[in-house]
Amino acid sequence: MSIRLSLTACVLSGSVLAGVTLATTPATALTAPELWEEWQEALTSLGQEVAIANRTYSNGVLRLEGITQRMPIDPEVGRNITVIDGLVLTEQTDGSVRIDLDGGYRIDFGGTADGERSEGTLNLVFTGLDSVARGEPGSLVYDFAANLAQLTLDRLAVNDEDLPITFQMAANELASVTTQTGQTYAGQGSIAAVALAVTADDQQGNAIKLDYGLTDLTFSGSANYAEFASMGVGDPAAVFRAETPTALKTQHGPASFTLDTRGPSGGGTISGRAESGALEGEFGKGRALYAANVKGMILDVASADLPVPVNLTADEIGFRVDGPMLAGAEPQPFSAALALLGLSIPEALWATVDPGGLLARDPASLVLELSGLAQLDKDLTGPVDPEDPAPGDVLALALEQLDLSAAGAQATANGAFAMDPNAPPAMPGMPPLSGKLNVEMRGLSGFINNLITLGLLDPTNAMGAQMMLGMLARPAPGGGDVLTSEIEVSPSGGITANGQRIR
Numbered sequence: 001m002s003i004r005l006s007l008t009a010c011v012l013s014g015s016v017l018a019g020v021t022l023a024t025t026p027a028t029a030l031t032a033p034e035l036w037e038e039w040q041e042a043l044t045s046l047g048q049e050v051a052i053a054n055r056t057y058s059n060g061v062l063r064l065e066g067i068t069q070r071m072p073i074d075p076e077v078g079r080n081i082t083v084i085d086g087l088v089l090t091e092q093t094d095g096s097v098r099i100d101l102d103g104g105y106r107i108d109f110g111g112t113a114d115g116e117r118s119e120g121t122l123n124l125v126f127t128g129l130d131s132v133a134r135g136e137p138g139s140l141v142y143d144f145a146a147n148l149a150q151l152t153l154d155r156l157a158v159n160d161e162d163l164p165i166t167f168q169m170a171a172n173e174l175a176s177v178t179t180q181t182g183q184t185y186a187g188q189g190s191i192a193a194v195a196l197a198v199t200a201d202d203q204q205g206n207a208i209k210l211d212y213g214l215t216d217l218t219f220s221g222s223a224n225y226a227e228f229a230s231m232g233v234g235d236p237a238a239v240f241r242a243e244t245p246t247a248l249k250t251q252h253g254p255a256s257f258t259l260d261t262r263g264p265s266g267g268g269t270i271s272g273r274a275e276s277g278a279l280e281g282e283f284g285k286g287r288a289l290y291a292a293n294v295k296g297m298i299l300d301v302a303s304a305d306l307p308v309p310v311n312l313t314a315d316e317i318g319f320r321v322d323g324p325m326l327a328g329a330e331p332q333p334f335s336a337a338l339a340l341l342g343l344s345i346p347e348a349l350w351a352t353v354d355p356g357g358l359l360a361r362d363p364a365s366l367v368l369e370l371s372g373l374a375q376l377d378k379d380l381t382g383p384v385d386p387e388d389p390a391p392g393d394v395l396a397l398a399l400e401q402l403d404l405s406a407a408g409a410q411a412t413a414n415g416a417f418a419m420d421p422n423a424p425p426a427m428p429g430m431p432p433l434s435g436k437l438n439v440e441m442r443g444l445s446g447f448i449n450n451l452i453t454l455g456l457l458d459p460t461n462a463m464g465a466q467m468m469l470g471m472l473a474r475p476a477p478g479g480g481d482v483l484t485s486e487i488e489v490s491p492s493g494g495i496t497a498n499g500q501r502i503r
Helices: 007-012 032-045 347-351 444-453 459-472
Strands: 049-058 061-070 078-091 097-101 105-113 116-127 130-136 139-158 165-181 184-201 207-224 246-252 255-263 266-274 276-284 287-303 310-324 332-343 364-376 392-406 409-419 433-442 482-489 495-497
Touching: 032 049, 032 061, 032 078, 032 097, 310 364, 409 444, 444 459, 459 482
Parallel strands: none
Antiparallel strands: 049 061, 061 078, 078 097, 078 105, 097 130, 105 116, 116 139, 130 139, 139 165, 165 184, 184 207, 207 246, 207 255, 246 276, 255 266, 266 287, 276 287, 287 310, 310 332, 332 364, 364 392, 392 409, 409 433, 433 482, 482 495
């Protein structure tokens, strides 16, 4: 289902995009027809068709009935139709216009893929809606609030056969402020609580039930809808070509979920909780940034297939990826980061492999940070075919940080390498590269010996690993179970470890 700028974004002004408040009172009163005209221009500039069954304007009140908004999609491919039973725009004495939804709000969607036709209907209903627009055309501020918003899947079918799926989402105490400056929308808002419930049953003994909830959600974002208008529907690279980036940031407080599964051979339950979380995305100027973070996570897994229940906890889990999405004539920077901090597993699970407590039970952690330069010859927005050649080349790669600790052992590393894809390979399957990698390993020898004692590592294989460590690493000057290594690679393919040539 493809949705670009829906009438909801205009009408509710801030439930999707949110912005900064203008403190000034408009010098000229906004009229209801002006506001409606503003929305129509925005929608039609995107190629969308807007039809109205009935329109009346009297005494500062504009009533619109049977509003239909159609996305410009080939009917053979799919459809996206928004229907609003009634919309009332009422001019206020302070120069603003009050926005009221009269009746239901419905989205009919559908699509065709791999010879199968899917279709469905979503209903959105607001309770206690309070929405006002103020300013003048081209420079508007929208204040939005609602006690409750409920989104329900009324129907989902494939090839005219209804699927036994239910979907309900409710949001409580919504509030946002959105500003429109020309063709750019920006804003911020909050939602006190969100609850999601999904069920599916194939009538053959397989069923799932998902319940999810979070609280204290805040969000902010911005976008320029006009930059999408000239790009056409169905263009996956459109959002990345925009000169004004589309940006969204969210944060939330405590969250939880429960997933119950049932099948002919049994079932299980997965549940989880988190103290807080955050999500960030920014797309435009040929690039994309994705980031997510969860803190204070607890995950419980119970199933008849597991010998013991699994309980995992983590202080923090997160990632961040920032890089080019479109081909370019010049090399483009990229970066990536991954963090898994304070991962703990229960003693019952440890006992299945180490009942005597030989391995340290300290929480495990992983921090990984990379950066580099890439030359893209092909956009990264289309379908991925494993048979296709690589879309470009990595010209430089830096390991900014690697810090891995678990079961009493720790490894840290950093380094940087340059690559020349046009030079003949010095090693089979690898482009010529040059650079240096610095590594420090603490407690690794003891960790290997513990694995041998527990029977988790074959002594013969362990001997090979220890010989390799002897070639690549040396004891640290301070003594103890600490090894260091400085590995250098030359453009000709030569490799040295701590100054000793090994290739």
